[in-house]
Each structure stands twice: as C-alpha cells, then as structure tokens.
Amino acid sequence: xxxxxxxxxxxxxxxxxxxxxxxxxxxxxxxxxxxxxxxxxxxxxxxxxxxxxxxxxxxxxxxxxxxxxxxxxxxxxxxxxxxxxxxxxxxxxxxxxxxxxxxxxxxxxxxxxxxxxxxxxxxxxxxxxxxxxxxxxxxxxxxxxxxxxxxxxxxxxxxxxxxxxxxxxxxxxxxxxxxxxxxxxxxxxxxxxxxxxxxxxxxxxxxxxxxxxxxxxxxxxxxxxxxxxx
Amino acid sequence: xxxxxxxxxxxxxxxxxxxxxxxxxxxxxxxxxxxxxxxxxxxxxxxxxxxxxxxxxxxxxxxxxxxxxxxxxxxxxxxxxxxxxxxxxxxxxxxxxxxxxxxxxxxxxxxxxxxxxxxxxxxxxxxxxxxxxxxxxxxxxxxxxxxxxxxxxxxxxxxxxxxxxxxxxxxxxxxxxxxxxxxxxxxxxxxxxxxxxxxxxxxxxxxxxxxxxxxxxxxxxxxxxxxxxxxxxxxxxxxxxxxxxxxxxxxxxxxxxxxxxxxxxxxxxxxxxxxxxxxxxxxxxxxxxxxxxxxxxxxxxxxxxxxxxxxxxxxxxxxxxxxxxxxxxxxxxxxxxxxxxxxxxxxxxxxxxxxxxxxxxxxx
Numbered sequence: 099x100x101x102x103x104x105x106x107x108x109x110x111x112x113x114x115x116x117x118x119x120x121x122x123x124x125x126x127x128x129x130x131x132x133x134x135x136x137x138x139x140x141x142x143x144x145x146x147x148x149x150x151x152x153x154x155x156x157x158x159x160x161x162x163x164x165x166x167x168x169x170x171x172x173x174x175x176x177x178x179x180x181x182x183x184x185x186x187x188x189x190x191x192x193x194x195x196x197x198x199x200x201x202x203x204x205x206x207x208x209x210x211x212x213x214x215x216x217x218x219x220x221x222x223x224x225x226x227x228x229x230x231x232x233x234x235x236x237x238x239x240x241x242x243x244x245x246x247x248x249x250x251x252x253x254x255x256x257x258x259x260x261x262x263x264x265x266x267x268x269x270x271x272x273x274x275x276x277x278x279x280x281x282x283x284x285x286x287x288x289x290x291x292x293x294x295x296x297x298x299x300x301x302x303x304x305x306x307x308x309x310x311x312x313x314x315x316x317x318x319x320x321x322x323x324x325x326x327x328x
Numbered sequence: 329x330x331x332x333x334x335x336x337x338x339x340x341x342x343x344x345x346x347x348x349x350x351x352x353x354x355x356x357x358x359x360x361x362x363x364x365x366x367x368x369x370x371x372x373x374x375x376x377x378x379x380x381x382x383x384x385x386x387x388x389x390x391x392x393x394x395x396x397x398x399x400x401x402x403x404x405x406x407x408x409x410x411x412x413x414x415x416x417x418x419x420x421x422x423x424x425x426x427x428x429x430x431x432x433x434x435x436x437x438x439x440x441x442x443x444x445x446x447x448x449x450x451x452x453x454x455x456x457x458x459x460x461x462x463x464x465x466x467x468x469x470x471x472x473x474x475x476x477x478x479x480x481x482x483x484x485x486x487x488x489x490x491x492x493x494x495x496x497x498x499x500x501x502x503x504x505x506x507x508x509x510x511x512x513x514x515x516x517x518x519x520x521x522x523x524x525x526x527x528x529x530x531x532x533x534x535x536x537x538x539x540x541x542x543x544x545x546x547x548x549x550x551x552x553x554x555x556x557x558x559x560x561x562x563x564x565x566x567x568x569x570x571x572x573x574x575x576x577x578x579x580x581x582x583x584x585x586x587x588x589x590x591x592x593x594x595x596x597x598x599x600x601x602x603x604x605x606x607x608x609x610x611x612x613x614x615x616x617x618x619x620x621x622x623x624x625x626x627x628x629x630x631x632x633x634x635x636x637x638x639x640x641x642x643x644x645x646x647x648x649x650x651x652x653x654x655x656x657x658x659x660x661x662x663x664x665x666x667x668x669x670x671x672x673x674x675x676x677x678x679x680x681x682x683x684x685x686x687x688x689x690x691x692x
Contacts, residue, residue, distance in 0.1 A: 119366065136664075177675065196644075197641040
C-alpha cells in the first residue's frame with residue numbers, strides 16, 4: 099500500500115471508502131474534491147476552508163463545524179449540530195438534519211454561510227443565528243411540520259426560509275415571520291436552489307414548488323441590537 | 329508528558345444496544361464489535377455490558393453478580409445471604425486474563441431465592457425482599473458491591489475499554505436476546521470497578537452517556553424511599569428513579585420518560601387539553617424526579633429495552649431496525665458495523681422514548 103500526505107501531494111480528487119465512524123475527515127481541507135463512502139464519523143469537514151466534500155450516505159454529528167469556505171454535500175441525512183458556527187461556504191443535505199442545525203451561523207462581508215436541508219430539521223434550527231441563510235425544503239414531508247421546537251430562538255440576524263405555510267411550533271415572539279414574495283423567491287432562493295439541485299441531480303422546480311415563509315429577528319425588539327448592529 | 333490543558337482528549341461516553349424482538353439469543357460478539365467502533369468516545373476508565381436471557385437454566389432464581397475487595401467482605405456477604413436466601417449455586421465468574429484489565433476485585437456469581445418462611449414473615453414480594461437485601465449489602469458491608477441481581481440477566485463491567493472488558497468476561501460465551509454496552513469517560517467521579525456502567529437493580533439496567541445536573545436533588549428524593557446511592561456516580565440515581573416509578577408507583581416506562589425527560593411547559597401548553605392535563609400531572613406529581621442536563625440512556629429490563637434522550641437532545645442517539653432486531657447507539661457507525669443495511673435508521677427526538685419489547689410469540 100502506498101502512503102501519501104493528501105494535503106501536500108496535491109491530489110485533486112480523493113475517494114475515501116469503507117468509512118466507519120472515523121472522525122475529522124476533511125477537517126481544514128483547503129482545496130480539491132473528496133468523495134466519501136460509508137458512514138464518516140463526527141466533525142466531518144469541520145473547519146473546511148475550500149474544496150468540496152461529497153458524502154454518499156449519512157453524516158454523524160458536528161459536520162461542517164466552524165466551516166469557513168467550500169462545499170459539503172451530504173446525500174443522506176446529517177446528525178446533530180450540523181454547521182455549528184459556520185462562517186462561510188455551502189452545506190447541502192439531501193435528507194434530514196438532526197437537532198441544532200445551523201446554530202450561530204454567521205456572515206461577514208463577502209462571506210455568507212448557506213445551509214440547505216432537503217428533508218426536515220430537528221429542534222433549535224438556527225438558534226442564535228447571526229447571519230447567512232438557512233433553507234429547509236421538507237421534500238417528502240408535505241403537510242407535516244418540517245422543523246421541531248424552538249426554531250430560530252435567540253437569532254439576531256440572517257434568515258431562515260422554510261418551504262411550508264405552517265408557522266413553526268412555539269415560535270418566539272422576538273421573531274417575525276413573513277410570507278416570501280415571488281420576487282424574493284426568484285432573487286434569493288432560486289440561485290441557491292438551482293445550485294443545490296444540480297449538485298444532487300434533482301429538479302430545482304420541485305424544490306421551489308409551493309410557498310415559503312421566512313423567519314427573521316424582529317428589529318423592533320431590543321435584543322436584536324445586543325450583539326451586532328443590523 | 330503533556331499536562332492537563334496541553335492535550336485535548338476528545339471523548340464522551342458511548343452506548344450501544346441490541347434487542348432481538350423474537351427472543352432469539354445471540355452471543356456477546358456483536359455488541360462487543362459495535363461498542364468497539366466508538367473506542368475513542370471512552371478513555372479506558374470503564375466499560376460494561378448487560379445481557380438478558382443468559383441464564384435459562386436458572387431463570388427462576390435471582391442471579392447476583394458481586395464484586396469483593398477482600399475475602400473478608402465475601403465471607404461476611406455470604407453469611408448475610410445464607411441467612412436470608414437459599415443459595416442454589418455459587419461460583420467465581422470465569423474471566424480471561426488480559427494485560428489490559430488489571431486490579432480486578434473478586435468476582436462472584438450466586439443464584440439465590442428468598443427463604444420461604446422469611447419471605448412470608450416479611451410481608452414483601454420477592455422482588456422487594458431481594459432488592460432490600462442488595463441495597464443493604466452495598467450500604468453496609470464494606471468492600472462488597474452487588475453489580476446485578478435480576479433474574480436470567482447479568483451485568484459484566486470493569487475498568488478498561490469496553491472491548492477489553494468483553495474479552496475479560498468472555499462475553500462471547502453468553503447468549504442473550506438483549507444486550508446493552510457502555511464505554512466510559514468519567515468526568516466528575518473516579519473510574520472504578522463498581523462505578524462502571526451498567527447500573528442495575530433487579531432486572532433493570534441503565535447505561536448512560538451524559539451528565540445529570542439535577543443529581544443531588546434526585547438523590548435526595550430517591551433516598552427518601554429507601555434507596556441508597558453508594559457508587560459515586562450520577563447514573564446510579566437514574567436506575568433507582570426508574571425502579572421506584574415503575575415498581576412502586578406503577579408507572580409505565582413511557583410515563584417514566586415523561587417524568588424524567590418532561591417536556592417544557594411551553595411544549596405542554598400547545599398540546600390538546602387531555603394531553604396537557606396528563607403531562608402537567610406527571611410533571612407536578614413527580615417533580616423531584618425530573619432529570620436535567622444532557623443524557624442519552626438505554627434501559628434494559630426483562631423482555632424489553634428503552635432508549636431515551638434528554639428533552640433537548642444534548643447527546644446523540646441513533647436507532648435502527650432490521651427484521652426482528654432493533655439497534656440503538658451513540659453513533660450510526662456502531663450500528664452499521666454489525667448491520668450494514670438496516671431496514672430503517674433514524675434519530676429519535678429529545679424526550680421521545682423508544683420502547684421495544686419481545687413479540688408475543690417469543691418465549692422467555
């Protein structure tokens with residue numbers, strides 16, 4: 099077997115097979131493409147700083163933790179604490195996400211975190227959200243609730259888009275919910291969804307079908323000014 | 329050597345469980361393989377297994393697994409048992425020497441049944457009679473710890489990594505329909521033999537990943553009802569709470585889950601009226617048994633298993649099914665290693681108890 103340092107030897111495309119719980123795969127990767135088969139362990143693509151990580155199956159907890167740039171695309175579902183404190187780049191999940199997806203995601207100047215979840219998300223989605231965009235499509239969950247409890251609690255910037263007309267359960271009164279206009283859908287959601295759909299080879303139109311609601315911090319409520327001027 | 333603060337040990341306990349709904353008995357090899365995948369979640373300071381259906385030839389007798397720190401403790405305990413029980417069989421539990429497990433106590437197994445006239449005079453049922461006796465041994469005989477005392481089940485635990493503990497106890501030689509496992513990373517308390525998981529009382533066992541911030545409140549509450557927390561760890565109290573709520577208060581395990589991982593009042597307030605009343609009653613009536621802090625637990629009991637997360641789901645828990653077999657684990661990889669293609673794999677929600685029991689046709 100030949101051993102090499104995947105960071106130094108400059109392989110552009112890497113295939114990692116038979117994963118079974120190994121942690122930190124793709125951690126801090128700056129460029130190139132990595133394909134993962136099996137079940138990668140916790141902290142997959144954490145601190146990802148460029149390049150692309152494709153996962154064929156499910157990811158465990160804390161994927162894309164503090165990710166900075168690049169793309170993590172998960173064909174299955176993600177565990178808890180997905181994209182925690184993410185600062186930039188794109189995380190696409192075709193299936194569901196566990197609890198606490200997108201907690202304290204951020205945006206700064208040209209860095210804008212984008213998290214798209216194809217199925218449903220667990221409780222505490224986008225808690226303390228500080229910037230960026232979270233989209234939950236609820237594909238195959240039509241008519242059902244696509245988020246859990248405490249969606250967006252404590253968020254003070256950024257936007258959560260949900261493809262549903264149902265207000266999340268016990269939504270905080272510090273948040274506002276609005277229906278997304280066709281103009282906003284075309285301007286903000288369409289380019290992101292087109293990219294998302296092409297990554298998984300699915301129909302963008304199916305993902306855009308129906309109405310979306312948006313959840314944002316209520317700027318008239320005092321604590322939206324506590325952490326950052328918005 | 330690196331000092332504390334200079335090295336990060338990325339750990340957190342691991343739990344795993346396998347349950348055969350058809351009552352099929354499997355050896356301990358599968359559970360060992362599963363928990364070993366999560367080696368890095370523990371730090372070698374505790375591992376253990378609970379197995380059900382392993383003593384069919386003695387299934388009507390209480391099986392006591394006991395650790396002794398000295399021969400004197402053993403003699404005193406045997407005198408204590410001899411006065412109160414018929415000892416049908418006693419032996420050392422067979423172990424395999426391995427350099428990875430050291431400082432073992434004396435490990436003995438007894439199959440016992442209460443002396444009929446004493447049981448009658450006590451006006452207790454045999455479960456209560458036996459549980460009181462074991463609590464008394466743990467509480468009052470220095471250097472003796474009853475590790476498990478249920479029927480047709482047993483707990484095998486030690487200080488070490490779980491896969492090494494499995495080799496030490498030769499768990500591949502036992503066959504059970506239900507297995508739980510634990511890899512320990514002790515945070516607040518020492519890693520010692522009796523403090524490893526599972527914890528048990530009668531046929532109830534608990535393995536736990538997490539940390540109970542309500543420990544002292546829970547301990548005070550449960551000690552009012554005759555329990556005694558001796559094992560220097562927070563998980564012990566979960567075992568006693570569940571024993572109290574099921575055996576003495578007659579709650580179902582689902583109701584227990586709604587007591588220890590009670591939904592928030594804001595969550596209760598959006599339920600329909602009947603459910604609101606029921607959940608409010610459980611929260612108010614048994615408020616001292618609310619467990620706060622992160623946890624995921626597997627509870628083994630005769631004929632079944634329950635998996636439960638704290639209501640915020642602050643620890644991971646994955647469930648899967650394949651045919652008649654149900655799997656629970658801290659990580660999906662620990663299930664995939666023994667069942668590559670489950671029929672269904674999912675993450676239960678926080679506070680949502682997953683309870684599996686033997687099919688009606690399954691014979692015990």
